[in-house]
Amino acid sequence: MFRKSPQINAAISAVCRDAATKVVLELPELEHDLVSPCLERVHDFLRNNQRDLGAMECIFKLDFSGADIAQEDLTVSSLCQNLGTGANIIIIDENLKIKGLDSIPSTALSELSPYSKSQACCIIHVFSGVEMVIYANGLIKSELNALHLYRGPVTHKKTARHGNDYILSILEHYQNRIRYPGISSDHWGNRRNRILRNSPKKTEKIFHDNLWNWLEENLDYAVVSGNVGKVTGDETDIEISIHGEPRFYIIEVKWLGTNGHSEHSEPRLRDGITQVKEYLERDPAASEACLVAYDGRDIEKFEALGCCNYETGQWKEIRTCQNAELPPRGKGFVFYLESQSASEKRI
Amino acid sequence: MMSKTGYRYKDVLLALSTADKHGQQLGRLQLQKFVYLADTLSLLWELASPKSYETYKQGPYDPNVQNAADVLAFRGAVNIVESNLDDGGNILSTKYQISKIGSQILANILEEEVIARKYELYQTIGRHINQRGWYKLKELVYSEATYLTMKAQGWGSPLETDSLLTNDSLQILLGFNFLLKDKSATLSKTNLVAIFFQVLDNYQSAKTIQERGGNVS
Numbered sequence: 001m002f003r004k005s006p007q008i009n010a011a012i013s014a015v016c017r018d019a020a021t022k023v024v025l026e027l028p029e030l031e032h033d034l035v036s037p038c039l040e041r042v043h044d045f046l047r048n049n050q051r052d053l054g055a056m057e058c059i060f061k062l063d064f065s066g067a068d069i070a071q072e073d074l075t076v077s078s079l080c081q082n083l084g085t086g087a088n089i090i091i092i093d094e095n096l097k098i099k100g101l102d103s104i105p106s107t108a109l110s111e112l113s114p115y116s117k118s119q120a121c122c123i124i125h126v127f128s129g130v131e132m133v134i135y136a137n138g139l140i141k142s143e144l145n146a147l148h149l150y151r152g153p154v155t156h157k158k159t160a161r162h163g164n165d166y167i168l169s170i171l172e173h174y175q176n177r178i179r180y181p182g183i184s185s186d187h188w189g190n191r192r193n194r195i196l197r198n199s200p201k202k203t204e205k206i207f208h209d210n211l212w213n214w215l216e217e218n219l220d221y222a223v224v225s226g227n228v229g230k231v232t233g234d235e236t237d238i239e240i241s242i243h244g245e246p247r248f249y250i251i252e253v254k255w256l257g258t259n260g261h262s263e264h265s266e267p268r269l270r271d272g273i274t275q276v277k278e279y280l281e282r283d284p285a286a287s288e289a290c291l292v293a294y295d296g297r298d299i300e301k302f303e304a305l306g307c308c309n310y311e312t313g314q315w316k317e318i319r320t321c322q323n324a325e326l327p328p329r330g331k332g333f334v335f336y337l338e339s340q341s342a343s344e345k346r347i
Numbered sequence: 348m349m350s351k352t353g354y355r356y357k358d359v360l361l362a363l364s365t366a367d368k369h370g371q372q373l374g375r376l377q378l379q380k381f382v383y384l385a386d387t388l389s390l391l392w393e394l395a396s397p398k399s400y401e402t403y404k405q406g407p408y409d410p411n412v413q414n415a416a417d418v419l420a421f422r423g424a425v426n427i428v429e430s431n432l433d434d435g436g437n438i439l440s441t442k443y444q445i446s447k448i449g450s451q452i453l454a455n456i457l458e459e460e461v462i463a464r465k466y467e468l469y470q471t472i473g474r475h476i477n478q479r480g481w482y483k484l485k486e487l488v489y490s491e492a493t494y495l496t497m498k499a500q501g502w503g504s505p506l507e508t509d510s511l512l513t514n515d516s517l518q519i520l521l522g523f524n525f526l527l528k529d530k531s532a533t534l535s536k537t538n539l540v541a542i543f544f545q546v547l548d549n550y551q552s553a554k555t556i557q558e559r560g561g562n563v564s
Binding site: 015244245 | 526528545548550552
């Protein structure tokens, strides 16, 4: 088939990564023809007013219903005026007309996701004036910077994989970003004492966001949805849907070790296995669910884990932990976190 | 049963009327390409299209579309706005525009539900073309998957857009339904058309990158 040519492959994958498409795939009742220009107009608004907006934080809720409401244009002054009333959600239409205001107690992730889900709507969380996180129906669909928007198809990456090969991509994520401390992942709070970081994001969120971002960039023919983590107990961390195939994969992210506040070891893995089982029972359509755990404990504890496959000193594929067993469609990986850099380790 | 040229009368009027709403007159090849895009997406609107397009050196070509345009021009339903001939009397370029008579005919046939539905298809496509510029019609059609597949087999290859088995663009578009969270839901036809044009845009970009010496994944 011609559509497997590199150009068509790139064209389809680029559409899968497009923010407006991802919003519409989550909320199919929305019109792509309205979402896409609206997102572009918000980008333009933030980019053109970056100096006046400074480190402004607010939430835009997209509402394309034709309700006849008195509207005003979205400008820096109208935005500031409306935020000054105590509201933090500005309801806008596709032409950036302000249709109304709303508010939530805080702009924390644990508020934004449920709001977007309960209203079955698309919201854009803007912070630091130019950073944008787009939610649809409770899920994070895209993270963008208004000053450095990426458009067009991706150029070739040696780490690009088909969505069905997500396991290989998870292994490559570990090798390229996580295994050694460095600029690709800043998960250590205190490397020497092997204490993981717990701020400004929670430890799990640090790993979750890093993995999600990697899969999002590297999986072709796929839409990767990132959850906000532990908003509710039954929500999955990452889901991967495949273009043209009735398949989707679920990823559950965990960490082991200490972050100075809490400490996790094998019972955490057992909980992860239980969660994977629950996801697969709840959603029979899921092709696979995979537990991904990052191990910040000492190497001896990592080496003591039972496994069915491994790469010495790097990762282990597990099937069981403390009497909990992964189901046939379940996978489990534990990745050892080096606290020395690659060059330090060679010395 | 209606002849293929007879079938194309309506297509020509619908295409020219849509273009006219955007202040455009269409050249011969632009008309061919606009009708071809409508054929490609017809199944989304549950419309049949005749199997009469073939690959040709300047894109998909259906002689019935040209015949229909000529007949409609002869009968006054279409205006030939400009026509340039070479020394041998061969047509170099022509611009067509729907005439008042053509608009009246169209208004009458739009009372048929099927034609009204087809007009909606043309208008949806027309909006997307207009956003990109009508001069881009050629590039858009040259990025369409069925055409690309069949072009590789040489000139005169049939472009069978009326079946999911042979319409590569529809196969790609319907693949997006699998990405929906709700597996029982499907994307609306207008959203699928928006995605269709995104795929065409991205294909062009990928091709441009490759032509400049880059690689695409």
